[in-house]
Amino acid sequence: MASYLLRRLIQSALILLGVAFITFFLLYVLPADPVRQIAGRSASPETVANIRRELGLDQPFIAQFLRYLGGLLHGDFGRSYLQKTQVAELIASRLPATLLLMAAGITCELALGLTMGIAAALTKGRFTDQILMMTSFVTVSAPQFVVSLLLLYVFAVQLSWFPVGGYGTFRHLVLPAVTLGILGSGWYARMMRSSMIEVMAADFIRTARAKGLTRARVVLRHALPNAILPVIAMIGIDIGVFMGGVVVVESVFAWPGIGQLAWQAIQRIDIPIIMAVTLVSAVAIVIGNLLADFIIPFIDPRIKIR
Amino acid sequence: MAFVAADPTRPAGPIRRLLRRKLAVLGLVVIALVVGGALAAPYIVAHAPDEQMFDGLTLEGAPMAPSSVYLFGTDLLGRDLFSRILYGARTSLIIGVVANGLSLLIGTIVGLLAGYFKGWIGAALMRFTDLMMAFPALLLAICLAAIFQPSLWIVALVIALVNWVQTARVIYTETSSLATRDFIAAERTLGAGTGRILIHHILPHLLPTIIVWGTLGISTTVLLEATLSFLGVGVQPPTPSWGNIIFENQTYFQSAPWLVFIPGAAIILLALAFNLVGDALRDVLDPTQRGRG
Numbered sequence: 001m002a003s004y005l006l007r008r009l010i011q012s013a014l015i016l017l018g019v020a021f022i023t024f025f026l027l028y029v030l031p032a033d034p035v036r037q038i039a040g041r042s043a044s045p046e047t048v049a050n051i052r053r054e055l056g057l058d059q060p061f062i063a064q065f066l067r068y069l070g071g072l073l074h075g076d077f078g079r080s081y082l083q084k085t086q087v088a089e090l091i092a093s094r095l096p097a098t099l100l101l102m103a104a105g106i107t108c109e110l111a112l113g114l115t116m117g118i119a120a121a122l123t124k125g126r127f128t129d130q131i132l133m134m135t136s137f138v139t140v141s142a143p144q145f146v147v148s149l150l151l152l153y154v155f156a157v158q159l160s161w162f163p164v165g166g167y168g169t170f171r172h173l174v175l176p177a178v179t180l181g182i183l184g185s186g187w188y189a190r191m192m193r194s195s196m197i198e199v200m201a202a203d204f205i206r207t208a209r210a211k212g213l214t215r216a217r218v219v220l221r222h223a224l225p226n227a228i229l230p231v232i233a234m235i236g237i238d239i240g241v242f243m244g245g246v247v248v249v250e251s252v253f254a255w256p257g258i259g260q261l262a263w264q265a266i267q268r269i270d271i272p273i274i275m276a277v278t279l280v281s282a283v284a285i286v287i288g289n290l291l292a293d294f295i296i297p298f299i300d301p302r303i304k305i306r
Numbered sequence: 307m308a309f310v311a312a313d314p315t316r317p318a319g320p321i322r323r324l325l326r327r328k329l330a331v332l333g334l335v336v337i338a339l340v341v342g343g344a345l346a347a348p349y350i351v352a353h354a355p356d357e358q359m360f361d362g363l364t365l366e367g368a369p370m371a372p373s374s375v376y377l378f379g380t381d382l383l384g385r386d387l388f389s390r391i392l393y394g395a396r397t398s399l400i401i402g403v404v405a406n407g408l409s410l411l412i413g414t415i416v417g418l419l420a421g422y423f424k425g426w427i428g429a430a431l432m433r434f435t436d437l438m439m440a441f442p443a444l445l446l447a448i449c450l451a452a453i454f455q456p457s458l459w460i461v462a463l464v465i466a467l468v469n470w471v472q473t474a475r476v477i478y479t480e481t482s483s484l485a486t487r488d489f490i491a492a493e494r495t496l497g498a499g500t501g502r503i504l505i506h507h508i509l510p511h512l513l514p515t516i517i518v519w520g521t522l523g524i525s526t527t528v529l530l531e532a533t534l535s536f537l538g539v540g541v542q543p544p545t546p547s548w549g550n551i552i553f554e555n556q557t558y559f560q561s562a563p564w565l566v567f568i569p570g571a572a573i574i575l576l577a578l579a580f581n582l583v584g585d586a587l588r589d590v591l592d593p594t595q596r597g598r599g
Contacts (some may be wrong), residue, residue, distance in 0.1 A: 011436075018437040026450065134329070137585070141577035143529045145536045145552070146570035149559065153567075157560050244444025248533060262445060263537070266452045274449060281442040289439075 008293065012286045019282040020072070020275075024065050027271045055081070068275075077279075078272035080265075087276045091258060095280070097167055098246060098257030101180070104173055105242070105249075106235060108181020109188060114228065116185060117192020121227075122219065124197060132189065139186035144248040148179045152252065165254035176253040183245055184238065191231045199227040229299040236292030240285045323590045330586030336579035344395035351389035356544045358384045369555070369562045378568050382555050387565065390546040391572055397547040398576060401462050401531040402524040408466035409527075410473055410520050414512070417477025422485050422504060435474050443468045447530060451539040461540050465530050473519050480515055484508050514591035521584035525577040532573045548573045 035052050052058050056067065071078060077087035113136075120132040155175060156164045162175050199205065200223055208222045243259075250259035258277050265273035324330050343350065353359060363384040364370055372379040378387035420431035450464045484490065485508070493503050534540030535549025543550050548569040555565035 014433075015437050015440045018434075019440050022437070022441075023449075026453070137581055138574065138578055141525060141529070141581050142574045143532050143536070143549075143570075143577075145533060146566075146573060149552075149566050149570065153559070153563055240439070240442055243442040247442075247445055247448065248537070251537070263448070266448055266539075269452075278442065278445060278449070281445060282440045285440050285442065 005294075008290060012290060015286055016279070016282055020069065020279060021065065023275055023278045024068060025061070027274060028061055028064070072279075077276040080273055081270045082268055083270070087272045090261060090273065091276055091280060094256060094258045094261045097255060098250070098259060100173065101176055101246065101250070101255060101257055102242065104177035105180030105184070105246075108177050109184030110232065110235075112181050112185035113188025114192050114231065116189035117231070118196055118224070118227075120189065120193045121196030121200065124193075129193075133193070136186035136189040139182055139184075142183065144179070144183055144245045145252055147182055148176075148249055148252040151175050151179055151182075165252070167254075167256050172253075172255075176249050176255050179249050179253075180242070180245055184242065187238070188231060188234070191234060192227070195231050196223065196227040199223045202226075233292055233295045233299060236288035236290070236295070239288035240281075243281045243284060320587075320590045324583075324586055327586045327589075329582045333579040333582030333586070336575055337583065340395050340576055340579070341399065343392050344399055347389070347392040347396065351386065351392055353386040353389050355389045355393040355546050356385060357389075359386065360384075369558055369565060371562070372564055379562070379564050381551065381565055382558055387551070387568060390551055391548070391569060394546040394548045394551060394569065395572070395576075397458065397541055397545065398528050398531060398573075400458065401465065401541075401547075402527050402580075404459075405462040405465040405469070405531070406520065406523045406527045408462065409470040410516065410523060412466065413470035413473025413519075414477050414516060416470065417474040417479075418481050418504060418508065418512070420474070421478045421481025422500075422508065424482075424485075431474075432478065435471055435478070438468075438471045439475075441468070443471075444530070444533065447534060448537060448539055451534050456534075456539055456542055458541055458545065461531060461534060464534075465527055469523065469526060469530070473516075473523065476515060476519060477512060480512055481508060484511055518584055518588045518591060521580055521587055525580035525584065528573065528577050528580070 035048055035055070035057065049058075056064055059067075068078065075088055077091065079085065080087055080090060083090070116132050116136060120129045120136075123129045123132075152164065152175060155161045162171050166172050205218060205223055208218045213222075246257065247259035247263055249255065250257045251263045254260070258280060261273060262277035264270075265277070359380065361384075363380065369382055369384070370376055370380045372387075376386050376388065378391060381387050381390065416431050416435065420428040420435070422428070447464050447468045450467065451461060454460050454464070490503060490507060493507055498507070531540055531547065532549035535547045536553050538550070538553050540549055541547040543554055551569045552566050555562070559566050
């Protein structure tokens with residue numbers, strides 16, 4: 001177990017190093033020149049050359065990358081090209097908003113998805129099941145921005161129940177969180193349904209029924225705890241898709257998190273910020289996968305660690 | 307023929323079993339309608355998609371609501387939305403087929419080689435796949451699309467580059483279990499070359515998986531293109547795409563919601579159709595698990 005843990009940790013560190021290298025490479029070879037962006041179109045060649053030297057962009061690729069890595073080890077993500085502030089500070093000031101949205105969004109998607117999945121499993125093959133499964137298909141087929149705009153139009157523009165966008169109060173949080181919840185719910189509903197159906201067919205459920213327990217008790221005390229844990233453990237694997245949704249949802253709802261920061265930086269080719277957000281997301285994904293790997297065998301001892 | 311049909315023990319073919327499923331048939335009908343509409347667009351629409359109509363805006367210069375003249379209304383420049391939606395279907399379908407075909411090709415080759423060659427080639431390919439899994443796919447796609455000057459083909463390429471990973475993992479798992487089977491060992495003993503084994507003996511067994519993932523993948527691809535175009539880094543106007551129609555008309559979102567919700571509904575409908583067909587195909591052809599797309 002300990003050696004497996006160590007091996008997975010080393011593997012994760014290597015993956016992050018690879019992500020850093022590839023992102024750095026992509027941004028380094030990019031055709032659009034950030035120096036022109038900073039200096040403006042009318043800048044003289046000397047000014048451009050000066051800025052390039054100041055940013056270290058005149059050095060060979062590998063030297064730049066190693067210098068960047070060295071900075072990372074000290075928690076230094078470099079300076080934003082345009083805002084002239086430390087990227088680490090920008091990320092730190094934006095991260096709480098994103099984490100709040102993620103926590104609320106994951107809560108919504110679990111609440112919606114698990115309820116749908118359980119209801120579908122208990123009505124397997126009947127009308128309710130078919131409607132719920134069709135709904136889950138629609139949610140996995142809907143792009144983030146369409147769901148965002150739809151909720152925005154109905155609940156903010158028409159009904160004025162919630163603000164159109166922004167950050168600060170609980171009412172600001174509801175629409176973006178529900179959007180993320182709806183988008184993810186279909187995936188969880190389908191997994192919950194099959195997990196529940198599988199458990200309901202197990203021998204120990206037949207035993208519980210044979211003992212004369214009520215259906216409610218069989219479902220709530222015996223089936224549900226066994227069916228629900230493996231599905232919840234999937235959150236870890238889901239983080240990557242979730243982070244993508246966050247970028248779009250934050251832009252539509254003007255939510256001041258790292259997704260919005262990334263989108264603004266991409267439009268202005270502010271490379272240090274793009275780099276940092278990609279790395280932070282990759283760290284979240286890697287941690288999520290690690291947690292899933294360790295929690296799943298812990299929950300279900302039948303799944304063995306390789 | 308009557309003799310074949312009379313035999314009740316003979317299992318129905320996959321196509322017949324597919325057509326027995328209502329949802330799959332619904333999906334197929336939607337796909338057929340969209341493909342037909344996209345192909346026949348010039349014969350269906352009364353106005354070209356980029357024609358700015360003289361009477362296409364209200365006196366205040368706002369888009370016109372859906373009416374008998376303009377079925378879906380007009381957009382911010384006074385162009386016929388119905389026409390732009392039909393031509394936009396071409397964009398979605400081209401991206402769906404090209405980008406998805408490309409990512410399927412990359413995914414199959416990587417998965418096949420990694421699953422068959424267990425040594426350093428397989429290890430290196432799978433570590434690279436793990437690495438790609440750690441990238442936030444949508445963020446990467448937005449980044450790449452923003453960096454390159456986006457055109458239809460660049461967008462297709464970007465989508466293919468972030469989308470092959472899932473396919474590679476599924477193909478890898480199946481190939482590695484196939485590679486240990488006796489009939490492969492028998493082929494090798496008989497002197498079959500590696501290329502022959504891969505193409506004639508392993509690939510045919512992977513075909514159901516490739517068909518299923520190819521169908522589900524079109525849905526993912528259509529959604530990715532729409533999202534990129536909505537953010538303004540995908541297919542560029544004036545070429546209509548369902549995503550960039552919403553991007554262009556966002557400012558009229560409150561007063562002319564149909565400009566957002568008609569293309570939005572089109573995206574959902576097409577993605578849903580491919581998901582329904584793909585899911586039914588998976589049940590009919592081969593029961594392997596699917597990921598979240």
